[in-house]
Amino acid sequence: xxxxxxxxxxxxxxxxxxxxxxxxxxxxxxxxxxxxxxxxxxxxxxxxxxxxxxxxxxxxxxxxxxxxxxxxxxxxxxxxxxxxxxxxxxxxxxxxxxxxxxxxxxxxxxxxxxxxxxxxxxxxxxxxxxxxxxxxxxxxxxxxxxxxxxxxxxxxxxxxxxxxxxxxxxxxxxxxxxxxxxxxxxxxxxxxxxxxxxxxxxxxxxxxxxxxxxxxxxxxxxxxxxxxxxxxxxxxxxxxxxxxxxxxxxxxxxxxxxxxxxxxxxxxxxxxxxxxxxxxxxxxxxxxxxxxxxxxxxxxxxxxxxxxxxxxxxxxxxxxxxxxxxxxxxxxxxxxxxxxxxxxxxxxxxxxxxxxxxxxxxxxxxxxxxxxxxxxxxxxxxxxxxxxxxxxxxxxxxxxxxxxxxxxxxxxxxxxxxxxxxxxxxxxxxxxxxxxxxxxxxxxxxxxxxxxxxxxxxxxxxxxxxxxxxxxxxxxxxxxxxxxxxxxxxxxxxxxxxxxxxxxxxxxxxxxxxxxxxxxxxxxxxxxxxxxxxxxxxxxxxxxxxxxxxxxxxxxxxxxxxxxxxxxxxxxxxxxxxxxxxxxxxxxxxxxxxxxxxxxxxxxxxxxxxxxxxxxxxxx
Amino acid sequence: xxxxxxxxxxxxxxxxxxxxxxxxxxxxxxxxxxxxxxxxxxxxxxxxxxxxxxxxxxxxxxxxxxxxxxxxxxxxxxxxxxxxxxxxxxxxxxxxxxxxxxxxxxxxxxxxxxxxxxxxxxxxxxxxxxxxxxxxxxxxxxxxxxxxxxxxxxxxxxxxxxxxxxxxxxxxxxxxxxxxxxxxxxxxxxxxxxxxxxxxxxxxxxxxxxxxxxxxxxxxxxxxxxxxxxxxxxxxxxxxxxxxxxxxxxxxxxxxxxxxxxxxxxxxxxxxxxxxxxxxxxxxxxxxxxxxxxxxxxxxxxxxxxxxxxxxxxxxxxxxxxxxxxxxxxxxxxxxxxxxxxxxxxxxxxxxxxxxxxxxxx
Numbered sequence: 008x009x010x011x012x013x014x015x016x017x018x019x020x021x022x023x024x025x026x027x028x029x030x031x032x033x034x035x036x037x038x039x040x041x042x043x044x045x046x047x048x049x050x051x052x053x054x055x056x057x058x059x060x061x062x063x064x065x066x067x068x069x070x071x072x073x074x075x076x077x078x079x080x081x082x083x084x085x086x087x088x089x090x091x092x093x094x095x096x097x098x099x100x101x102x103x104x105x106x107x108x109x110x111x112x113x114x115x116x117x118x119x120x121x122x123x124x125x126x127x128x129x130x131x132x133x134x135x136x137x138x139x140x141x142x143x144x145x146x147x148x149x150x151x152x153x154x155x156x157x158x159x160x161x162x163x164x165x166x167x168x169x170x171x172x173x174x175x176x177x178x179x180x181x182x183x184x185x186x187x188x189x190x191x192x193x194x195x196x197x198x199x200x201x202x203x204x205x206x207x208x209x210x211x212x213x214x215x216x217x218x219x220x221x222x223x224x225x226x227x228x229x230x231x232x233x234x235x236x237x238x239x240x241x242x243x244x245x246x247x248x249x250x251x252x253x254x255x256x257x258x259x260x261x262x263x264x265x266x267x268x269x270x271x272x273x274x275x276x277x278x279x280x281x282x283x284x285x286x287x288x289x290x291x292x293x294x295x296x297x298x299x300x301x302x303x304x305x306x307x308x309x310x311x312x313x314x315x316x317x318x319x320x321x322x323x324x325x326x327x328x329x330x331x332x333x334x335x336x337x338x339x340x341x342x343x344x345x346x347x348x349x350x351x352x353x354x355x356x357x358x359x360x361x362x363x364x365x366x367x368x369x370x371x372x373x374x375x376x377x378x379x380x381x382x383x384x385x386x387x388x389x390x391x392x393x394x395x396x397x398x399x400x401x402x403x404x405x406x407x408x409x410x411x412x413x414x415x416x417x418x419x420x421x422x423x424x425x426x427x428x429x430x431x432x433x434x435x436x437x438x439x440x441x442x443x444x445x446x447x448x449x450x451x452x453x454x455x456x457x458x459x460x461x462x463x464x465x466x467x468x469x470x471x472x473x474x475x476x477x478x479x480x481x482x483x484x485x486x487x488x489x490x491x492x493x494x495x496x497x498x499x500x501x502x503x504x505x506x507x508x509x510x511x512x513x514x515x516x517x518x519x520x521x522x523x524x525x526x527x528x529x530x531x532x533x534x535x536x537x538x539x540x541x542x543x544x545x546x547x548x549x550x551x552x553x554x555x556x557x558x559x560x561x562x563x564x565x566x567x568x569x570x571x572x573x574x575x576x577x578x579x580x581x582x583x584x585x586x587x588x589x590x591x592x593x594x595x596x597x598x599x600x601x602x603x604x605x606x607x608x609x610x611x612x613x614x615x616x617x618x619x620x621x622x623x624x625x626x627x
Numbered sequence: 628x629x630x631x632x633x634x635x636x637x638x639x640x641x642x643x644x645x646x647x648x649x650x651x652x653x654x655x656x657x658x659x660x661x662x663x664x665x666x667x668x669x670x671x672x673x674x675x676x677x678x679x680x681x682x683x684x685x686x687x688x689x690x691x692x693x694x695x696x697x698x699x700x701x702x703x704x705x706x707x708x709x710x711x712x713x714x715x716x717x718x719x720x721x722x723x724x725x726x727x728x729x730x731x732x733x734x735x736x737x738x739x740x741x742x743x744x745x746x747x748x749x750x751x752x753x754x755x756x757x758x759x760x761x762x763x764x765x766x767x768x769x770x771x772x773x774x775x776x777x778x779x780x781x782x783x784x785x786x787x788x789x790x791x792x793x794x795x796x797x798x799x800x801x802x803x804x805x806x807x808x809x810x811x812x813x814x815x816x817x818x819x820x821x822x823x824x825x826x827x828x829x830x831x832x833x834x835x836x837x838x839x840x841x842x843x844x845x846x847x848x849x850x851x852x853x854x855x856x857x858x859x860x861x862x863x864x865x866x867x868x869x870x871x872x873x874x875x876x877x878x879x880x881x882x883x884x885x886x887x888x889x890x891x892x893x894x895x896x897x898x899x900x901x902x903x904x905x906x907x908x909x910x911x912x913x914x915x916x917x918x919x920x921x922x923x924x925x926x927x928x929x930x931x932x933x934x935x936x937x938x939x940x941x942x943x944x945x946x947x948x949x950x951x952x953x954x955x956x957x958x959x960x961x962x963x964x965x966x967x968x969x970x971x972x973x974x975x976x977x978x979x980x981x982x983x984x985x986x987x988x989x
Binding site for chain 2: 018019020021024025027028029031032035036039040042043046047049050051053054055057058060061062064065066069
């Protein structure tokens with residue numbers, strides 16, 4: 008029907024209207040049916056055709072895989088003394104999806120729990136990357152007072168969780184800070200390199216030292232729980248679980264008692280010391296002083312504490328024991344003598360006249376002995392015992408830099424020892440190639456002369472000195488230096504010895520040459536004119552050693568010695584082993600700003616060796 | 628003709644009455660499941676159903692002529708209250724409620740019934756199909772409450788009220804040419820409406836068009852609702868075993884999205900049974916309308932029946948992800964008092980028409 012067809016005023020027609028209405032009702036009902044059919048079709052599409060997809064999405068909605076962090080392996084010394092353990096603690100976490108106003112929540116939390124800037128910075132970083140339902144740690148190791156404060160106001164903070172966890176604890180705080188290192192909060196850089204699966208649920212990772220080096224063994228692998236969860240992430244029940252694989256326990260080569268003795272021996276001075284067993288390369292003690300409390304870093308060091316450590320002139324964060332580069336000075340002389348003998352440049356009885364001054368023919372430069380007026384005629388043994396520079400000047404010139412650096416390379420100078428700690432320095436073994444590569448300059452003869460007394464370009468590290476000394480002590484045997492002695496998979500599981508690697512051997516031409524050097528080193532400590540005779544007088548065991556005094560050098564640090572205060576410019580060094588006739592310990596010691604080797608380093612080394620001697624079973 | 632004919636029971640249409648009662652009973656059972664066994668919530672709803680059923684029975688006993696004579700006054704009352712709500716209403720963000728001290732209610736609910744009654748009253752005395760002048764008059768009558776409700780803002784109810792009015796006009800024989808013209812007009816008006824919409828309404832449309840863009844925020848409902856429906860499969864997960872709702876992944880699972888819970892627990896078969904039940908109610912309403920001997924009754928009963936259909940279609944389509952989220956309940960299943968009472972009252976009006984077929988004279 009058309010409206011336009013009706014022009015004049017109409018009157019109602021009941022019959023016609025009834026028919027029309029019926030038509031309209033039918034049309035309407037048809038439309039209704041079609042729409043309902045279409046709707047049913049849509050439900051059929053979702054529930055039949057797409058059923059599989061939605062069923063699995065519903066299932067994954069319901070079930071969440073919840074990681075379970077593994078317990079980190081414990082670290083013991085060689086005798087089972089616990090050095091690094093896990094302690095139950097509580098951390099404060101926020102669940103992003105339950106946070107309405109982050110700034111407000113943080114401000115209110117700050118009134119109850121002290122939040123450090125560093126905590127907040129790391130938190131915000133992690134918060135930005137986290138999934139909405141994943142709790143983000145805000146503060147670790149809450150105090151009981153803090154936990155109580157949070158518990159009282161819990162209803163005000165729906166997003167806040169106080170979660171129990173295992174916190175790393177270093178039993179002896181600063182004693183092993185440079186050796187064991189510490190774990191710290193996983194940051195963005197860590198996240199990029201770590202396996203997400205193994206580290207699911209973990210908040211910490213080894214950052215430095217052995218914690219970093221043996222991270223793989225210590226960490227273990229995360230377990231998984233299939234948890235039915237509420238939409239807000241609240242776990243309802245565990246459907247099934249795969250337990251985490253706990254980390255392995257480490258047993259170090261370190262003897263805690265000797266480590267204590269070594270630290271005591273420094274009497275508050277700065278420096279470093281390494282003690283190793285020359286028979287197998289085990290590191291018995293390793294010290295870098297001053298140190299810091301590694302526990303500070305575990306739960307996030309405060310900005311103030313960190314600044315104090317960074318700015319301290321004594322640089323406690325610097326690991327002198329592996330990263331420090333030191334001019335070896337006279338401690339290199341035993342090796343020089345051995346080179347002269349072994350290469351046939353000198354016979355044991357050959358003497359050199361020390362007048363106090365040495366000149367190269369045609370050169371004005373004067374090279375001095377430490378004793379003005381000189382030592383007179385000195386043979387090989389006396390050259391070491393009294394540290395006669397002239398002997399070595401001439402020897403270096405006779406050998407030439409090429410033979411010298413080749414021979415010294417056999418003892419491991421100029422490259423890391425391969426100790427199982429990251430960041431070990433390389434040192435510098437002077438050679439034509441090295442100078443060409445580093446400075447793009449030719450080699451001068453004068454440089455050979457001072458290289459002969461361990462000066463000039465020479466840089467060595469503590470592990471290198473200890474290793475080279477151990478090689479002397481053991482007739483050329485060169486075992487790999489290492490800190491890990493054994494591992495165990497459980498507390499009661501048997502220890503499995505750790506294989507440190509093959510034992511090297513420095514070529515030996517004549518055993519007598521080596522014995523002569525050992526005897527000369529024994530003279531240093533026990534001889535009538537030895538430079539360290541003051542410390543050897545009352546020793547119940549024989550010590551073979553060599554003192555050294557050198558300018559402080561550290562190319563790594565980018566400073567020249569002139570930047571330092573006068574008293575810091577000299578390092579006192581001592582290398583040695585004991586007992587001289589059957590060496591079971593070799594040590595290298597450096598004391599920063601320590602004056603001379605004989606006055607400072609040698610007595611310090613004696614104190615360490617005494618500490619070791621007390622640990623030895625009574626002699627038959 | 629006698630008031631009681633064979634096939635009626637106390638003047639009620641047995642099909643309509645039993646379908647409504649069945650639906651109300653099922654609605655309570657579904658709500659019990661969807662709320663996770665919340666007895667208090669179900670008792671609340673049952674109390675409202677009780678009130679609605681009383682209203683339904685009372686209205687069904689009132690002679691249609693009386694109802695007709697009240698129509699303009701009811702319409703006027705609705706308008707006045709809508710204006711009052713706009714001026715002094717209370718509500719969360721949207722002004723929808725009128726607080727009368729004892730009861731709080733939405734005047735828009737009165738408009739849902741008042742508007743079709745008013746239009747049917749206007750058309751009752753005029754020749755059908757309506758003339759252009761009448762149509763213009765009807766348009767004004769429809770626009771007034773619809774705009775007031777849309778301004779609250781409550782797009783769902785505004786749509787419903789507009790539909791209830793338009794259905795009257797449709798049933799009054801508006802020519803298809805006009806209908807298509809109107810459709811065209813709406814289509815061209817969409818950009819204008821878009822401009823007038825509130826931000827939250829626009830974001831709902833955005834979300835509907837691309838729920839994946841913000842899966843944890845706005846898109847969450849749409850995605851979770853479809854997961855609930857789809858994972859129900861053919862036969863459903865079983866009563867009280869819908870994980871989506873029981874574990875609270877599905878928000879609004881007792882109100883707007885209750886049908887998703889139902890679809891999850893009872894599957895496609897349950898959905899079809901429910902749609903058939905609604906179809907029975909609608910068809911019964913239309914049959915009653917067609918049998919009525921007077922224009923007022925026909926138009927009123929027909930329009931109310933078709934309005935029930937709009938509820939079902941819009942809510943069903945929204946739950947299935949075919950329409951954006953609009954606040955429109957599933958009749959007698961969604962939790963929520965006022966709309967259930969209004970619906971039952973509407974059925975009361977249809978029953979009155981059924982009872983007083985002869986109706987008032989023209």
